[in-house]
Amino acid sequence: MVGAMRVQTLFDLSGRVAIVTGGATHLGRAMAEALAELGAAVYLASRDAERCERVAAELRAVGLDAAGRGCDITIQAQVDALVGQVTAERGRLDVMVCNAGGAFTTSYLPDASIDELRRALELNVTGTYASAQAAARAMIPRRQGRIITLGSIHGMLGADKRLYEGLDYQRSGPPYQAAKGAVVNLTRALATELAEHGITVNCVSPGQIPPPGTDPDFVERCRLATPLARTGTPRDLKGAVALLASDAGAWITGHNLVVDGGWSVW
Numbered sequence: 001m002v003g004a005m006r007v008q009t010l011f012d013l014s015g016r017v018a019i020v021t022g023g024a025t026h027l028g029r030a031m032a033e034a035l036a037e038l039g040a041a042v043y044l045a046s047r048d049a050e051r052c053e054r055v056a057a058e059l060r061a062v063g064l065d066a067a068g069r070g071c072d073i074t075i076q077a078q079v080d081a082l083v084g085q086v087t088a089e090r091g092r093l094d095v096m097v098c099n100a101g102g103a104f105t106t107s108y109l110p111d112a113s114i115d116e117l118r119r120a121l122e123l124n125v126t127g128t129y130a131s132a133q134a135a136a137r138a139m140i141p142r143r144q145g146r147i148i149t150l151g152s153i154h155g156m157l158g159a160d161k162r163l164y165e166g167l168d169y170q171r172s173g174p175p176y177q178a179a180k181g182a183v184v185n186l187t188r189a190l191a192t193e194l195a196e197h198g199i200t201v202n203c204v205s206p207g208q209i210p211p212p213g214t215d216p217d218f219v220e221r222c223r224l225a226t227p228l229a230r231t232g233t234p235r236d237l238k239g240a241v242a243l244l245a246s247d248a249g250a251w252i253t254g255h256n257l258v259v260d261g262g263w264s265v266w
Contacts, residue, residue, distance in 0.1 A: 007248070034242050038063070038149060049070025112174070230261065
């Protein structure tokens with residue numbers, strides 16, 4: 001159609017402002033980098049403010065607009081303060097990526113502590129809720145915004161215990177699965193809550209993207225269990241977050257975008 005917006009423009013984030021919680025390491029760093037590469041001013045936030053600023057400095061060194069901030073997402077006042085600082089400095093908040101969370105080395109159910117469940121829910125669910133809520137408050141007056149949460153294939157499926165045979169841990173045990181399942185459905189609830197304000201809320205659920213230091217035997221088992229015959233890398237999430245953060249994804253909300261190399265199809 002003559003006069004229609006070109007696809008490059010749909011993905012352009014120039015002039016927009018984003019926060020990525022847990023933005024200094026692994027998946028968060030890749031997503032923060034993607035948003036900055038598209039032109040956004042990106043704030044990387046986590047409990048380790050020094051690490052966030054080091055990574056932000058690396059992004060600035062290659063011409064990207066990035067800054068680091070300290071924030072514990074399980075403390076509402078800190079999340080509110082982070083969003084307040086960003087909007088005071090930039091005058092707006094367009095994208096919130098609720099990435100901070102985590103899996104833990106957990107015991108199998110008969111030996112597990114209930115505190116493992118409480119910890120998983122606080123970091124993954126309470127932290128996501130607090131981050132989304134603070135972002136929504138900043139976005140509602142402008143009637144636009146993108147909130148992206150981070151689920152997991154383990155929020156959709158049970159874990160295949162055969163992958164962990166011979167290992168002394170199960171990182172994606174029931175506490176983590178329960179928490180990520182809650183994040184996936186929280187996303188749907190927030191999408192319906194915020195749609196009238198022009199805000200989209202979507203979830204990205206990664207498959208097996210092993211962090212540095214993961215047992216090589218476990219990585220190989222995951223590779224063999226993936227239809228595309230490889231485990232993921234952080235950069236595999238860059239396109240997903242670019243779509244959901246930009247105008248290219250303007251008519252997508254309440255969706256759980258699975259990025260798993262086909263893991264969940266069999």
